[in-house]
Amino acid sequence: MSAGFSIESLNKAQREAVLALKGPVLILAGAGTGKTRTVTCRMSALLENGVKAENVLAVTFTNKSAAEMAERVIGMVGGKRGEALTVCTFHSLCLRILKRNIESLGYKKKFAVMAGGDQTGMIRQLIVRKGGRKINLKPGEVMSAISKAKNSELPLSGIEDDLIAEIAVAYQNELRAQNAVDFDDLLLLGERVLREYPKVREYWQDKFQYITVDEFQDTNNLQMNLLQQLVGESNNICVVGDDDQS
Incomplete structure (x- = not known):
């Protein structure tokens, strides 16, 4: 040995x-x-x-x-x-x-991993876009709901809170448009x-x-x-x- x-x-x-x-x-x-x-x-x-x-x-x-x-x-x-x-x-x-x-799934070979401030910023923009500036919803709440759904292999559209579900779907569409994934997508x-x-x-x-x-x-x-x-x-x-x- x-x-x-x-x-x-x-x-x-x-x-x-x-x-x-x-x-x-x-x-x-x-x-x-x-x-x-x-x-x-x-x-x-x-x-x-x-x-x-x-x-x-x-x-x-x-x-x-x-x-x-x-x-x-x-x-x-x-x-x-x-x-x-x-x-x-x-x-x-x-x-x-x-x-x-990843190209087998329709992504381009050089993809980005969205995390940290970039991810939070995207969620914050979508909260304002979907709920207005006065909505009392924190990015962390949305990110937590998205992560829970993904790790449970459930559709984002099925998130119980309708507004969070709408934001989550828009978030995923935006990731896809940018040829990006988040940690849960990995x-x-x-x-x-x-x-x-x-x-x-x-x-x-x-x-x-x-x-x-x-x-x-x-x-x-x-x-x-x-x-x-x-x-x-x-x-x-x-x-x-x-x-x-x-």
């Missing part, structure tokens, strides 16, 4: 998880139980057993967690192999997918292009033959659907969760 990776440093349950390299694996562990070390050791074990680093994907919920996980694996297996791993958030993963395949469109286009799905399934998902208890239905599209017939997926937080 490479420096930094020692199977002897793990307890019996951790060793079993690390050495279960094929098929679906579920790791349930609470905080402070060595969960992160088990996951990174398992990823290192994949590489030690001949799996190519470019075929390994680990998905987390924050950029900080992704960076920490990548750093640990690199420390175990060395920079060259470790840096070839894909360790990222769900949104970063979908951004990568869309950069290659997940929606990433899942959609995998689901609707078999050749796209096959490409990414072939690329990511071993998938690890951290903090699995926090995944929503949209993220679950995305994972189902990514996992091929081999079903080589390892999910890590804390059942106390589920």
Whole structure:
């Protein structure tokens, strides 16, 4: 084994998880139980057993967690192999997918991701346009309703508040006119292009033959659907969760 990776440093349950390299694996562990070390050791074990680093994907919920996980694996297996791993958030993963395949959905290849002040400004303008200057509606309320609908895979026109629904539809039309997407669209469109286009799905399934998902208890239905599209017939997926937080 490479420096930094020692199977002897793990307890019996951790060793079993690390050495279960094929098929679906579920790791349930609470905080402070060595969960992160088990996951990174398992990823290192994949590489030690001949799996190519470019075929390994680990998905987390924050950029900080992704960076920490990548750093640990690199420390175990060395920079060259470790840096070839894909360790990222769900949104970063979908951004990568869309950069290659968004044209299949009718967008131009070079699309923009609308966020921050640009997104807030667009919503604010639409509030005034649709509701007038005296309307007491904050951009954050509209953005929250849009995000909730998108993550629930519900149509924006179905938002309960009629004015917010009208603004939301206009917002989405404006994004499309600008060849832009927002963060929630990254997940929606990433899942959609995998689901609707078999050749796209096959490409990414072939690329990511071993998938690890951290903090699995926090995944929503949209993220679950995305994972189902990514996992091929081999079903080589390892999910890590804390059942106390589920």
